Amino acid sequence: MLEIKCPYCGKRSQNEFSYGGDASVKRPELGKEISDKDWDDFVYLRKNLRGKHSELWHHVAGCRQWFKVLRSTATHEIFKTTKVNE
Amino acid sequence: MSQKFRLIKSGYIDREKKISFKFNGKKYFGFKGDTLASALLANGVHLVGRSFKYHRPRGFLGSNVEEPNALVQLYNGAKTEPNAVATTIELVEGLVAKSQNCFPSVSFDFGAINNFLSKFFPAGFYYKTFMWPKSFWHKIYEPVIRKAAGLGVAPLKPDPDRYEHKFEYCDILIVGSGPSGLASALSAAKNGAKVILAEDKPRFGGSLLTDEVTIGNKKGKDWADEKITQLKLMPNVIVKNRSQVFGYYDHNMMVMFERTRDHIENPSQFTPRQRLWYIRAKEVIISTGSIERPLVFGNNDRPGIMLASAAKEYMKVYGVIVGKKPIIFTNNDSGYDTAIEFKKNGIDPLILDVRSNSESSVAKEAKNLKINIKFSYGVVNALGYKKVNSAVIGKLNKEKSGYDNLENISCDCICVSGNWTPTVHLSSQSGNKLKFDDEINAFVPNQSRQNESTIGSARGLFTLKETLEEGFTKGYDLSKKITGKDLKTPTPTSNERIYEQHDKFWCMPLPKKKNYKRCVDFQNDVYVSDIELAVSEGFRSIEHVKRYTTLGMATDQGRTSNLNGLQLVSNIEKKIIPEVGHTTFRPPYTPVTIGTIVGREVGKHYRPTRKSPMHSWHTRNNAVFVDAGLWLRPRYYKQNKETLLEAAKREATNVRNNIGICDVTSLGKIDIKGPDSAEFLNRVYTNSWMKLPVGKARYGVMLREDGVVFDDGTTTRISENHYHMTTTTAQAVNVLSHLEYYLQVVWTELNVNVLSTTEQWAGVALAGPNSRNLLSKLFPETDVSNESLPFMGFKQADFFGVPARIFRISFSGELAYEINVESGYGVFMWEKIMEIGQEMNIEPYGTEALSTLRIEMGHVAGSEIDGRVIASDLSLEGMLSKKKDFIGKRSLNRTAFLNPEREKIVGVVPLDKKTMIPEGSHLVMDENADLPNPKLGHISASCWSVEYNNPFSLAILKDGNKKIGVKLYALSPLKNKSIPVEIVSSHYVDPKGKRVRS
Numbered sequence A: 001m002l003e004i005k006c007p008y009c010g011k012r013s014q015n016e017f018s019y020g021g022d023a024s025v026k027r028p029e030l031g032k033e034i035s036d037k038d039w040d041d042f043v044y045l046r047k048n049l050r051g052k053h054s055e056l057w058h059h060v061a062g063c064r065q066w067f068k069v070l071r072s073t074a075t076h077e078i079f080k081t082t083k084v085n086e
Numbered sequence B: 001m002s003q004k005f006r007l008i009k010s011g012y013i014d015r016e017k018k019i020s021f022k023f024n025g026k027k028y029f030g031f032k033g034d035t036l037a038s039a040l041l042a043n044g045v046h047l048v049g050r051s052f053k054y055h056r057p058r059g060f061l062g063s064n065v066e067e068p069n070a071l072v073q074l075y076n077g078a079k080t081e082p083n084a085v086a087t088t089i090e091l092v093e094g095l096v097a098k099s100q101n102c103f104p105s106v107s108f109d110f111g112a113i114n115n116f117l118s119k120f121f122p123a124g125f126y127y128k129t130f131m132w133p134k135s136f137w138h139k140i141y142e143p144v145i146r147k148a149a150g151l152g153v154a155p156l157k158p159d160p161d162r163y164e165h166k167f168e169y170c171d172i173l174i175v176g177s178g179p180s181g182l183a184s185a186l187s188a189a190k191n192g193a194k195v196i197l198a199e200d201k202p203r204f205g206g207s208l209l210t211d212e213v214t215i216g217n218k219k220g221k222d223w224a225d226e227k228i229t230q231l232k233l234m235p236n237v238i239v240k241n242r243s244q245v246f247g248y249y250d251h252n253m254m255v256m257f258e259r260t261r262d263h264i265e266n267p268s269q270f271t272p273r274q275r276l277w278y279i280r281a282k283e284v285i286i287s288t289g290s291i292e293r294p295l296v297f298g299n300n301d302r303p304g305i306m307l308a309s310a311a312k313e314y315m316k317v318y319g320v321i322v323g324k325k326p327i328i329f330t331n332n333d334s335g336y337d338t339a340i341e342f343k344k345n346g347i348d349p350l351i352l353d354v355r356s357n358s359e360s361s362v363a364k365e366a367k368n369l370k371i372n373i374k375f376s377y378g379v380v381n382a383l384g385y386k387k388v389n390s391a392v393i394g395k396l397n398k399e400k401s402g403y404d405n406l407e408n409i410s411c412d413c414i415c416v417s418g419n420w421t422p423t424v425h426l427s428s429q430s431g432n433k434l435k436f437d438d439e440i441n442a443f444v445p446n447q448s449r450q451n452e453s454t455i456g457s458a459r460g461l462f463t464l465k466e467t468l469e470e471g472f473t474k475g476y477d478l479s480k481k482i483t484g485k486d487l488k489t490p491t492p493t494s495n496e497r498i499y500e501q502h503d504k505f506w507c508m509p510l511p512k513k514k515n516y517k518r519c520v521d522f523q524n525d526v527y528v529s530d531i532e533l534a535v536s537e538g539f540r541s542i543e544h545v546k547r548y549t550t551l552g553m554a555t556d557q558g559r560t561s562n563l564n565g566l567q568l569v570s571n572i573e574k575k576i577i578p579e580v581g582h583t584t585f586r587p588p589y590t591p592v593t594i595g596t597i598v599g600r601e602v603g604k605h606y607r608p609t610r611k612s613p614m615h616s617w618h619t620r621n622n623a624v625f626v627d628a629g630l631w632l633r634p635r636y637y638k639q640n641k642e643t644l645l646e647a648a649k650r651e652a653t654n655v656r657n658n659i660g661i662c663d664v665t666s667l668g669k670i671d672i673k674g675p676d677s678a679e680f681l682n683r684v685y686t687n688s689w690m691k692l693p694v695g696k697a698r699y700g701v702m703l704r705e706d707g708v709v710f711d712d713g714t715t716t717r718i719s720e721n722h723y724h725m726t727t728t729t730a731q732a733v734n735v736l737s738h739l740e741y742y743l744q745v746v747w748t749e750l751n752v753n754v755l756s757t758t759e760q761w762a763g764v765a766l767a768g769p770n771s772r773n774l775l776s777k778l779f780p781e782t783d784v785s786n787e788s789l790p791f792m793g794f795k796q797a798d799f800f801g802v803p804a805r806i807f808r809i810s811f812s813g814e815l816a817y818e819i820n821v822e823s824g825y826g827v828f829m830w831e832k833i834m835e836i837g838q839e840m841n842i843e844p845y846g847t848e849a850l851s852t853l854r855i856e857m858g859h860v861a862g863s864e865i866d867g868r869v870i871a872s873d874l875s876l877e878g879m880l881s882k883k884k885d886f887i888g889k890r891s892l893n894r895t896a897f898l899n900p901e902r903e904k905i906v907g908v909v910p911l912d913k914k915t916m917i918p919e920g921s922h923l924v925m926d927e928n929a930d931l932p933n934p935k936l937g938h939i940s941a942s943c944w945s946v947e948y949n950n951p952f953s954l955a956i957l958k959d960g961n962k963k964i965g966v967k968l969y970a971l972s973p974l975k976n977k978s979i980p981v982e983i984v985s986s987h988y989v990d991p992k993g994k995r996v997r998s
């Protein structure tokens, strides 16, 4: 079980959080033209890389804030956690 | 019965406290402080079980967790426990144990015939023998194999014992209280670190309990006792015995179980049986010691053959001699310790050492004691079936490939010592890639991947002096890093025997024309010949050899067999061991009872139960409850001997004709505030929200980004910047996370806050043609006329002094209202409504009637919004705004979504107007078509329509719009039913929706 430092609450156990996927994915702007391929990539395509991964986590059983975690998908090492806008 | 093998003195048992116990139906005595194993050995009992595959008689090999043979079944009935390791079970009054894997008894075992048929059961026999004919596997081979193999018997009743979980945090967790663990605990604790010291055995001290050493002029054990007492008095230290750290997980999450009750004679009923500890440690020190390896020779698995270290421990800790005519068979100096201990207790051992000589201090001591030592000798074959009674010993030739001479000598036990294997399981679990240490011929930890340090003999350091030095240093270094303090504890002086290099020779060759079985893995019954066969058949990777032969795959995780197996493969393959590689260790290090892992989360404690504020009223009024997610909701209110269906009909009919009241508290409620709330709703819902006036509610549908329907519900504008959203009971939690995601991550420019208020409001639905009539009596000061409070209207009003919210919304399709008050007033509201509604014959209705009402109206719910449908499938395409963008809209022009023959929601009526259609039934064209019968759709929800007095179902049907009037079959193989049906509109009752607006 990972230990994740919520930027608002501090270090807590993984079972208080839920995973929210790749943080580098940007939702296309509303109402803007977008090709089928770009939309499809946004909805379905994820990198699934090995190594440093910037991802979103949600402190569901805590402050209910979404935040970013830089984690190694190979070793689970967490390099840093930041607020979404940082 | 006398304990014939108990020494007069010695041992740390309490001879004042005699304990009686039963083994295989026979009564024996032991002492407090014994294990089941030591007590049996004191009584001369060696035969404890039968081997897994060949049912060969087996005795004790070890004295601790390494024991592969002595698995027993404890107690009877619900308390019974299979596969308990006899060497780790503390003796308590009334203990009952029996052997496993034998029939009718361990002494006469019918399955032993497998031993004589063993040439038919070689390595991989499961894969070879039972492949053909294929149809035999399921009916014949598998049941027979399952019965013949296997270990103990699982209990058939629920576990009556209680287990607990505990969370702990510390600076340094130290696993193992041997010299290195004790030293590091002491120096870390004195330097201010918060320390947990965990010992799996009842007694602290590890090797200090059995080794002839002194530390700081004290005997090893006395030093250990003194230090444990000191540590226990320190406020920053937790000292735990009977506590096995069995798992090393990510971010230094350690899991340990503590045996809290089984060793106590009359435990309080409140004492849990075991406690599971989750320990998050900043640093972990693994000082788990090492385990002796057996030597391999003919019939080396006979009862009476055991590890030399185990024999020594039985003497020193338990005052038990394992035999009176022992052979010590060794390839290193530690076997001499055992021989000397025998000699001190008045027994003459014979030492067979495969080395040509030893000049170590311990060998000299043995020589001085006039112990008979034969160098270049080894045991070739053990004789005796249920207990060893003699041995063929042989002088090895120079190449150690055969024998110069063989002779037969009598003995009653053989103590084997094949050098030491560091216990690296936890280090390996932590992600530490092990490396091979050629000097000790075993794997040791290499590069730590987490905050883990392995010290002492667990990393191959075998002298007490070095071990203590390392322990004190490591404890100081790590604690300094954490606490910043700088108090160094000096390492005390120590004295110990000096050992020489061991001989890597460990597997005795077969004499000419002999084909003895030589055991490598005792628990899984794997022999030298099995591994040779696997390699000759082409299995090269150690992982493949392991799976093919099952080497090291038993519950003992190959503690005594892995390295010997590896060495054998490396010998055959002429490769060095590092090239052969090793298998990865996984948790748990020792088997853990399921009850411990589950803890208190059994039955209703498995997950929380959510109850509405009116729950007590429902209970008092004969409600029969149903689980709705975590919620308990009244399914129906039973009157007399009604069935579920009868009650649902009665309750639903009363709503259609009169008035009913339903508890809708469990619906998700989300409070939305902020100046951008309308804009936000406009983005998350598919329809338009910019123009919803204050005091009005609107129905909305949400999609996921992939275009699939996510949830639906109504949202009401309470005031200019304040909305009240409702969700389905099932999706309440997910919808909140969804909204938070878009507000916090995607559209951070929106000034909106969301908050779950599900539990803050108690909610009831009043439904039926009489509901306005009743409402006017509940709110006499408020105008509730159709003009003032129209369909989808909202008012805040006073309910007998309590602030209330009235929503004119309807799930039942009838004229209906929902009233919310603060949760604490829920029962007050409910009882007041029942009291005033009595004259109109108001009746409560449960979820079954609620479903009936919504199904025959064609209103969708969770069984239709199942994560696979899009809005048009549910005939909700009118809800999709063409003027604005919203979540998931861009996905709606996917080819599959535009298919005109897509699924559509329809109604289904059985032709006989009698047979209820099981939910989940498939709709097919031809009931007799070849399997798999092409599926056109499925039944999502079924009810008995009270409006038409016949069964009615909703279905999701391919090209459903064009199938109205078509006759199909509803097939339910599960219920063995085929029902002829007709497809009708999903809006079975009041298709124009007049009633809700009346």
Ligand SMILES: [Zn+2]
Binding pocket: A006, A007, A008, A009, A010, A059, A062, A063, A064, A065
């Ligand atoms: Zn938080």
